[in-house]
Amino acid sequence: MQSTPVTTTLSKFPEKPITTIVPFGAGGGLDLTTRSLEKIALNHLGQPLIIINKPGSAGALGWNELAGASPDGYTIGATSSEMVLLSLYGSGKYNYLTALTPLAQVTSLPMLLAVQADKPWRTLNDLIDYAKQHPGELKFGNAGVGSFAHVLGEMFSYDTGINTVQVPFSGGGEMTTALLGGHVQLIFVNPVSIKEHVKNGTVRILALTGEHRLNDSVFVQVPTFKEQGFDITLTNWHGVAVPKELPMDVKNKLEEKFKTIIMDPEFTKNMSNIGMPVEYLGSQDAQSKWQADSQKLQKTLQESGILEQIKAQRK
Incomplete structure (x- = not known):
């Protein structure tokens, strides 16, 4: 009996602009990917994405804000491979692999x-x-x-x-x-x-x-x-994520909407124009990628001694 109000609310979501945290400065690859999403988001979401650049601490500043944001669907964030690395260092406020949930992977590029x-x-x-x-x-x-x-x-x-x-x-x-x-x-x-x-x-x-x-x-x-x-x-991927506690119905709706944005020919063309091929993964596949990358990076960094070296430098 109580499902009707929830459905009605969800049918109207989003009812206001969605804050989108980019944890690096303007002009970098992740910023450019997110601004490409912003260009056509209104067409599919009915509301704009408001991009907020929060650079600092190799992305930790922005991802900490995302992980601690109200899980209402109105704060999302751009993600990249750095997020997996920061979780390996164990020095942050959050383990992003468990504190965040991916909506999608957008692209993947070598360095x-x-x-x-x-x-x-x-x-x-x-x-x-x-x-x-x-x-x-x-x-x-x-x-x-x-x-x-x-x-x-x-x-x-x-x-x-x-x-x-x-x-x-x-x-x-x-x-x-x-x-x-x-x-x-x-x-x-x-x-x-x-x-x-x-x-x-x-x-x-x-x-x-x-x-x-x-x-x-x-x-x-x-x-x-x-x-x-x-x-x-190693390749560096870009994606979009939300706080883990976001209700599943809101998360599913955002995942569906972002799939339509990423698959939009206009978005694909815009990404191609800046040299980024779209490599879409849905939420579940993106989550699997996070875990696989984490295991590969941990093995590589531990064997080389780089993991301890970076942990010491970050203190």
Whole structure:
């Protein structure tokens, strides 16, 4: 008998704009993905997404706010692989794998090792040789201590036996600016954030972390780390999540709506225009991906000793 009011309320949901937390600064890949969702959300939700950038602590600031938000469906958040990493460090206020529930995965991309084009390193081996001859000279920019870019930087240094200085920033946009300004010499960055700089000749890409090369004409000549003898094969995904306590009927409605947004040809076109192929996963599959990534990253980081190293740096 009491189900009718709930159904009526749900049929009207959402009745106001939905706050969408992006836990990194404007201009980075996750921010661009979320703004692509924002462009057409009104068409499918009947209400706009209001994007709030909350950079800091490699994403922890924003994800803490999301995990602690009122579970009413009016606060959602953008997610990325960093979220899984932060849960491994065990130093945060929440374990995001249990405090949050995914609505969808939107895209998945490899990370690229980028240097300024005017530097003498034309290949990965050139860079490694230089770093070995000049230990501690090269600065490796990242999106915060413990971020995905930081982990890749530490993995690269560990696997190649070189010594680099890790320099944290608040997000991908700031990190890229630092590379262009010569304040750091190396960064791991997603293809979207760096594509225009590669096209205009200011940045050179030496390797990518995916299993396969990218189809994009700008990056098609870039070899994978695997091709060059290094087992660095992690990709960075972007998605959308909600607080765990969100009622199932509201969560299901949001999941359904976000599927229609992500599958909308206009959204797919917008994502393609910025260099991000849509790789949709529903809530259940995205949850499985979180768990699989967590197990893989934990094994890799523990075996290399990087996990303890980053835990110490985050204290």
